[in-house]
Amino acid sequence: MDTSESIHVAIVGSGPSGFYAAEALLRSELPVRVDMFERLPTPYGLVRSGVAPDHQKLKQPIQVFERIARTPEFGFLGNVTIGIDVTIEELKAAYHAIIFACGAQKDRRMDIPGEDLDGSHTATEFVGWYNGHPDYRDRVFDLQQEVVAIIGQGNVAVDVCRILTRPVDELKTSDIAEHALDALSQSRVREVHIIGRRGPAQAKFTSKELRELTGLTGTVATVDPEQLRLTSACETELASNTNVIAQKNMELFRAIAANAPQSGLRRIHFRFLASPFAVQGRDRVEKLSLVRNRLTGEPFRQSAMATNCFEELTCGLVFRSIGYKGVPIPGLPFDPMRGVLPNAAGRIVDGESVLPGLYVTGWLKRGPSGIIGTNRADSLETVESLLTDLAKHPPRYAPGLKGVAPIIERRCARVVGLADWFDIDAAEVERGTSRGKPREKFTRIEEMLSLVS
Incomplete structure (x- = not known):
């Protein structure tokens, strides 16, 4: 050549x-x-x-x-x-x-009724907003809402949760955008629900990111011990030498479940085996409708199947973080x-x-x-x-x-x-x-x- x-x-x-x-x-x-x-x-x-x-x-x-x-x-x-x-x-x-x-x-959509209501956002919008991305500089998030739902259980969901719950004084020395810092200083968010369609053994958090959520100043993480009961297929997944991160995550979830609940603090709730099927509200987000799931399939190929059990979560903000x-x-x-x-x-x-x-x-x-x-x-x-x-x-x-x-x-x-x-x-x-x-x-x-x- x-x-x-x-x-x-x-x-x-x-x-x-x-x-x-x-x-x-x-x-x-x-x-x-x-x-x-x-x-x-x-x-x-x-x-x-x-x-x-x-x-x-x-x-x-x-x-x-x-x-x-x-x-x-x-x-x-x-x-x-x-x-x-x-x-x-x-x-x-x-x-x-x-x-x-x-x-x-582009963010993946949930494709459910009410997804585009005021108060329903993508994680990308929020992340871009607090990082000063020009495309998202003028987005508005109603941080006067006390309860937030985040759909998805990956590291971006953790980032959104952490910025919502970390004390503002701990963000002041970061490179967070000034407009976001000002808005977060007036935030009334007190509860964040991180919702995943599959179980704790399939959550995509890295252990370091998950552990950080458990040590935030003035915030307590919670998980229902019943949601940590594993199927035999999940046990098989966790026993694999290739699944070290999931093993560490399960240890963390069990430690969270063992902690006695505390009052008067911001709270992070981990919720598993639930999928949203509607965002409800007249003019803006008021509730999130969820269906309970069960896992089916072989280890490492399990999928979430909807059951006949439903529940509603009253919340004022919804962020979806389900992929790109x-x-x-x-x-x-x-x-x-x-x-x-x-x-x-x-x-x-x-x-x-x-x-x-x-x-x-x-x-x-x-x-x-x-x-x-x-x-x-x-x-x-x-x-x-x-x-x-x-x-x-x-x-x-x-x-x-x-x-x-x-x-x-x-x-x-x-x-x-x-x-x-x-x-x-x-x-x-x-x-x-x-x-x-x-x-x-x-x-x-x-x-x-x-x-x-």
């Missing part, structure tokens, strides 16, 4: 999977030039806008991403929307390859059931045909699973496929950024380059210093653009 010309690769999306893909490309032996396109003026995806503000250590990968970004062969183009400021066809003409790393941007899906990208094949771009080892496929030069990584490749670090191996696989394809087929000439820069400049109000982002970053850190915080984020795109104009 003639390497006299650089290999130009466009990465769409600037979250962990995108940066790990960039890292793998830049470490290859080829003369690669990587240009990363991001809809927002800010990079880092869910590490910036998804990790809870009271978990600052989980944001440390940003240090790795920043080092990657400072590589001379790396370029960042923020505030650029694919499909509006530049099309996929225009990118294909300018680059040897495109890697889509857009994540899973990718969204279709015009011009590319899409699997609507899984919410991913169909692929083979990261190569985008249409039926049985591989689409040359088009690749995917991260949640849009495998679905919303794993932690931040999971994306490194995932992106490495995609990049290995890309490099293998380049070795088999000598690349055509591709101008890279030079081929699309004039197009983007005509259509985009203001491209935010890497130097611009570092200016925004420094300004946020400076704003936070005066408040005793790691940073105070800009929460509106106009604010960011005015800073670098």
Whole structure:
């Protein structure tokens, strides 16, 4: 392969999977030039806008991403929307390859009556709101409600619960958005119910996150001991050496159940084997209708089946946290059931045909699973496929950024380059210093653009 010309690769999306893909490309032996396109003026995806503000250590990968970004062969183009400021066809003409790393941007719906009532929200909205994401900056959550229901039993549900119940004084030194801190300081939330359709042995919390909920200042966690009775299939699951997290979780649940209830505190209730079938209320959420479930099936393949037992939970807020899906990208094949771009080892496929030069990584490749670090191996696989394809087929000439820069400049109000982002970053850190915080984020795109104009 003639390497006299650089290999130009466009990465769409600037979250962990995108940066790990960039890292793998830049470490290859080829003369690669990587240009990363991001809809927002800010990079880092869910590490910036998804990790809870009271978990600052989980944001440390940003240090790795920043080092990657400072590589001379790396370029960042923020505030650029694919499909509006530049099309996929225009990118294909300018680059040897495109890697889509857009994540899973859409929440799964419960598809039940009343789901869209005022007071019924997605976890993504709330997480984006308290993290200062521009898309969710102006969302309103009625925190004067005393009882909250969270549907789903994964770590995002834990984050929502913890931010609702952690004392505000303990959040003041985090990078939580100021508007969220102000609203939470007036909160009247006293009870949070975390509801799962399956049993305690199938809950998707990591043990560290679950344990943290049991030690919050001024808050007590509860679970009905009867709900911890396990079927033989659940016992078999817990006995597996591959199921250590579930074993630790069960130990924690049993410890919670053994604690004597306390009064006058905020309370977190873990509820299992229940599914919502309606959100009730005239103009806003007033009740959540639940059906009791039972588990059927073999170990590790158990599903929740509805029974004839029903109950109602009076509550004023409902958050759903039942998973995410990718969204279709015009011009590319899409699997609507899984919410991913169909692929083979990261190569985008249409039926049985591989689409040359088009690749995917991260949640849009495998679905919303794993932690931040999971994306490194995932992106490495995609990049290995890309490099293998380049070795088999000598690349055509591709101008890279030079081929699309004039197009983007005509259509985009203001491209935010890497130097611009570092200016925004420094300004946020400076704003936070005066408040005793790691940073105070800009929460509106106009604010960011005015800073670098």
